[in-house]
Amino acid sequence: MEAFNYTDTTEFMERDFSNSKETGTEIKIENVSMVFPDKNGGEPVTALQNVNLEIKQGEFISLLGPSGCGKTTLLRLIADLLQPTSGNITVRGETPRDVRLKKKYGIVFQNPVLYDWRTIRRNVCMPMELMGMKKSERTARVTKMLELVGLLDFGKHYPYELSGGMQQRVGIARALAIKPEILLMDEPFSALDEFTREKLQIDLLRIWNKTNKTVIFVTHNISEAVFLSDRVVVLSPHPGRVSAVVDIDLPRPRDMECRQTPEFFDYMTKIRNSFEGV
Amino acid sequence: MISKKERLRVNIVWVIGIFLVWELGAFFLAGVLNDPMADAKLPYLHTIFWVIIQNFSELLGAAGLTFSRAILGFILGAGVGFLLAIVMSLSKTVEKIAFPYLIFSQMVPVLGLAPIIFNLVRDMNTSRTIIAAYITFFPVSVNMLSGLTSVDNEKKELMYSYAAGKKSIYFKLMIPYSLPYLFAGLKIAAPMSVTASILVDMLGSSGGIGVKLLYSLYSGTKDMFWASVFTSAAMGIISYSIILILEKKFIPWKKEVVQKEGA
Ligand SMILES: Nc1ncnc2c1ncn2[C@@H]1O[C@H](COP(=O)(O)OP(=O)(O)OP(=O)(O)O)[C@@H](O)[C@H]1O
Ligand SMILES: [Mg+2]
Numbered sequence: 135m136e137a138f139n140y141t142d143t144t145e146f147m148e149r150d151f152s153n154s155k156e157t158g159t160e161i162k163i164e165n166v167s168m169v170f171p172d173k174n175g176g177e178p179v180t181a182l183q184n185v186n187l188e189i190k191q192g193e194f195i196s197l198l199g200p201s202g203c204g205k206t207t208l209l210r211l212i213a214d215l216l217q218p219t220s221g222n223i224t225v226r227g228e229t230p231r232d233v234r235l236k237k238k239y240g241i242v243f244q245n246p247v248l249y250d251w252r253t254i255r256r257n258v259c260m261p262m263e264l265m266g267m268k269k270s271e272r273t274a275r276v277t278k279m280l281e282l283v284g285l286l287d288f289g290k291h292y293p294y295e296l297s298g299g300m301q302q303r304v305g306i307a308r309a310l311a312i313k314p315e316i317l318l319m320d321e322p323f324s325a326l327d328e329f330t331r332e333k334l335q336i337d338l339l340r341i342w343n344k345t346n347k348t349v350i351f352v353t354h355n356i357s358e359a360v361f362l363s364d365r366v367v368v369l370s371p372h373p374g375r376v377s378a379v380v381d382i383d384l385p386r387p388r389d390m391e392c393r394q395t396p397e398f399f400d401y402m403t404k405i406r407n408s409f410e411g412v
Numbered sequence: 413m414i415s416k417k418e419r420l421r422v423n424i425v426w427v428i429g430i431f432l433v434w435e436l437g438a439f440f441l442a443g444v445l446n447d448p449m450a451d452a453k454l455p456y457l458h459t460i461f462w463v464i465i466q467n468f469s470e471l472l473g474a475a476g477l478t479f480s481r482a483i484l485g486f487i488l489g490a491g492v493g494f495l496l497a498i499v500m501s502l503s504k505t506v507e508k509i510a511f512p513y514l515i516f517s518q519m520v521p522v523l524g525l526a527p528i529i530f531n532l533v534r535d536m537n538t539s540r541t542i543i544a545a546y547i548t549f550f551p552v553s554v555n556m557l558s559g560l561t562s563v564d565n566e567k568k569e570l571m572y573s574y575a576a577g578k579k580s581i582y583f584k585l586m587i588p589y590s591l592p593y594l595f596a597g598l599k600i601a602a603p604m605s606v607t608a609s610i611l612v613d614m615l616g617s618s619g620g621i622g623v624k625l626l627y628s629l630y631s632g633t634k635d636m637f638w639a640s641v642f643t644s645a646a647m648g649i650i651s652y653s654i655i656l657i658l659e660k661k662f663i664p665w666k667k668e669v670v671q672k673e674g675a
Contacts, residue, residue, distance in 0.1 A: 215569055235575045247566045250665045251588040260584065264574045292665045312574075 158228075160316070160348045161189040161212060166221030168207050168374075180373035181207040185221070187367060187376060192346040194339075196359035196366045198405065204374025205352040206244060209318050212350065213239055225316070233316070237265060240314025242322040244352075246301035248293040254280070254304055255289040261312045279307035282337060284330075299326045306334070310341065310405075317349045323358065330388065335362060343387060360384075360401045361393060368408050378408035431457055452634040460642060462637040471624070471643050475519045478620040479647055481537055482609035485544025486651075490598060490604065492545065493552030500553075501560035501586070502578075518550050526612050540612045540620075544605040551604070552597040560586050561592025595659040603648035610644055620645070 168182040181204040189195050197205045210216040211223060214230035225233045233239065240261075248257050255276050262272045264293045280286045283303040285296075293301055302325045309317065323331045339362060342349055353359050363382050370377040382401055384392055393399060434457045442450035451459075465472060496514075500507040522543060530539045561584055571581045613622020621644055628636035 170647050213573060215573065234573060237575050239573055241570075243570070244568060245566060248571050249567065249588070250583070251591070251663075261574050263584070264571075264576050280464055295667060 137316075150166060158191055159188055160191040160193070161187075162222075162224045163187040163189075163208075163212075164222045164224075165232075166208075166211060166218045166223060168204070168216065170221045179298070182211075182218075183373040184240070185374075187378055187379075189348060189350065190349055194342055194349045194351065194362055194364045196363040197350065197352045197369060198354065198356065198359045198366050199369030199374075200354060200371055200409075202374075203369040203371035205354075205369060206320055207374065208369075209241075209320055209350060209352055212316075212319045213241055213318055223361075237312070238315040238318045240309035240312060242302075242305050242309045242317075242319040244320040244324075245292070245296070246305040246306055250293055252292075253289065254291050254293070254296070256284060257293065258308045258311050259306055261308060265312055275311055276307075279311045282310070283307045283334070290367065302326060303330075303334070313345070313347075315347055317347055319349065320352045321354070322351075324355070326354070330406060331358075336389070338362065339386075342374055352400075356405050358401050360398060360405065361388060366405060368405060370409070380405055380408070426648040427479075430616075448451060455476075455634060455638055459635060460638045463639040464642060467636065467639060471621070471639060474621045474624050474640075475643050475647055478540070478609045478613055478622060479606065479651075481540035481620075482606045482614075482647075482651070483546045484549050485546075485609065486602060488541065489545035489548025490552045490601065493549035493601075494556055494594065496549065496553045497556035497560060498582070498587075500557055501521060507557075514550065514553065517546075519546055522608055522611060530612070530615055536612070536617045536620075540609045540617075541616075543608045547604045547608040548601040551600040552594065555597030555600075556590055556594045556671040559590025562593075563589050566614075591663055592659075594672070595655065595663065598655045599652060599659075602651040606644075606647050606651050611638050 138163055163185055166182060166185045167180070170179045172178055187209065197208060199205055207216065211218050212230055214234040223230055233280070248254075249260065252260065258276045258279055259272050262275060267275075273397060276289070277286065280289055283306055285300060285303055285307070288296060288300065294302070296304070300326070302322060306322055307317075323334055326334065335358065338349075351359075351362060360382055366380045366382060367376055368380065369375065369380040380401065384395075384401070434454075438450070438454045441454050442456075447453065461651045496510065500510060516570045525546065526539065526543050526554065529542050530536070533539055566595050567589070568581070568587060571585055576584070610620070610622040610625070611622035614626050621640055624640040625637065625644065628634075628640055
């Protein structure tokens with residue numbers, strides 16, 4: 135088992151680049167295609183076709199695109215929940231499987247995926263149990279995470295007692311709890327109201343800023359993608375492929391006012407146009 | 413959803429209603445039709461209760477003997493059924509080999525099996541236990557297995573993404589997820605194990621509620637017969653209630669499960 139240093143008071147976990155062959159490049163996606171065979175003998179679905187992408191270490195990257203364009207599929211390929219039909223993915227020179235076995239991924243699924251039989255606290259706790267963390271540390275960490283997502287008062291509740299948006303926030307707390315080195319988030323805020331969403335966007339940026347972990351963030355919301363990301367990868371459907379990659383050079387740290395600037399709108403227009411060009 | 417108070421009121425109305433209909437029926441048979449066999453066909457409910465109270469310790473002793481063996485067999489059978497379900501879910505091969513035999517085992521009627529078991533072990537108590545266990549393991553196993561196989565993929569993927577081992581996956585996901593299914597099986601099995609135990613009594617036991625039933629039926633002590641029938645029914649209801657209470661305790665989260673037929 136990996137030795138993790140949980141005693142530091144900051145969110146930051148010491149990163150180990152010793153076995154990274156190409157320092158600077160975190161994830162390399164080369165010519166990746168994913169074809170799902172149709173179970174009823176119909177046409178196979180090409181979810182992704184020849185996707186090439188390099189994601190830098192510490193980068194905040196968004197995968198943006200309409201429903202069905204393969205965003206979730208790409209995320210699942212990186213997470214080793216799917217194997218590509220062709221092409222290659224490396225994470226710090228290793229296979230996604232190696233990285234998964236080292237427990238370096240934190241995933242926020244599109245659905246909350248909570249365990250009904252565990253209270254909210256115990257749901258957030260679960261990955262830490264799997265990592266063999268001490269109980270006292272787990273308890274402290276759970277409290278901190280629930281505070282972050284504003285659910286401290288609901289720790290003793292069961293998932294069925296929470297609204298959909300609250301459940302989603304539990305999923306976020308659970309993913310962050312183990313301080314993953316690569317955070318994969320599949321539309322984590324899409325079930326939330328505008329107020330909670332904006333608060334959590336700022337919180338996410340704050341955490342990311344402190345920890346400098348790599349974040350891959352799936353969304354179909356253009357403004358959200360621009361606000362959060364260093365780079366926005368625009369995917370187009372049928373078959374899913376990268377149609378544009380837009381660098382977002384807005385200054386950081388970003389706050390709500392950043393959304394009002396002309397540059398922000400320019401980026402949104404630029405991305406929207408890249409959809410129309412498809 | 414009806415409130416607790418309302419449900420209690422509904423229950424009281426039902427109990428009173430049944431009591432009245434029964435008494436009326438008994439009166440009709442005895443008083444109006446002048447049926448000479450009335451007290452055997454449908455005796456007054458209050459006389460049955462009176463007989464139960466008069467013979468309480470005797471009935472309780474007999475019921476206790478039968479019930480304790482049923483419980484022992486039930487626990488044994490539930491344990492075997494549970495483990496069998498786990499093993500079958502761990503290995504498709506085991507499931508493929510074992511499942512047809514499981515189904516086949518249920519085709520052998522208990523009525524035929526009981527004398528065979530008794531001839532083999534030559535002990536009433538052991539026979540009761542074995543038959544109760546035999547009856548129990550199947551619904552428990554089938555329901556538990558159906559729980560284990562219906563765990564959704566996403567829940568498994570979460571475990572997978574944290575590279576959880578088999579042991580963690582079972583203790584943190586598969587088994588807790590399947591608990592409501594397990595209890596569905598236990599609820600079917602509990603009254604059945606009591607019935608099986610009573611059945612074994614009737615094969616020539618010296619004690620137990622089944623013996624009371626049989627002897628009172630042959631010797632024509634009708635009151636005692638009906639008292640035994642009521643005691644048997646109470647045993648079944650109690651066994652079911654115990655499982656219900658345990659279910660409430662072990663499953664504090666909500667989950668509706670469609671019960672699978674046990675036999
Ligand atoms: N397991 C699967 N089996 C078969 N087809 C699949 C599977 N998963 C995804 N697909 C297909 O691949 C395509 C891309 O799906 P994907 O879930 O990646 O889309 P998405 O971009 O995440 O969409 P959304 O925004 O609606 O979540 C879809 O056409 C879908 O039908
Ligand atoms: Mg998706």
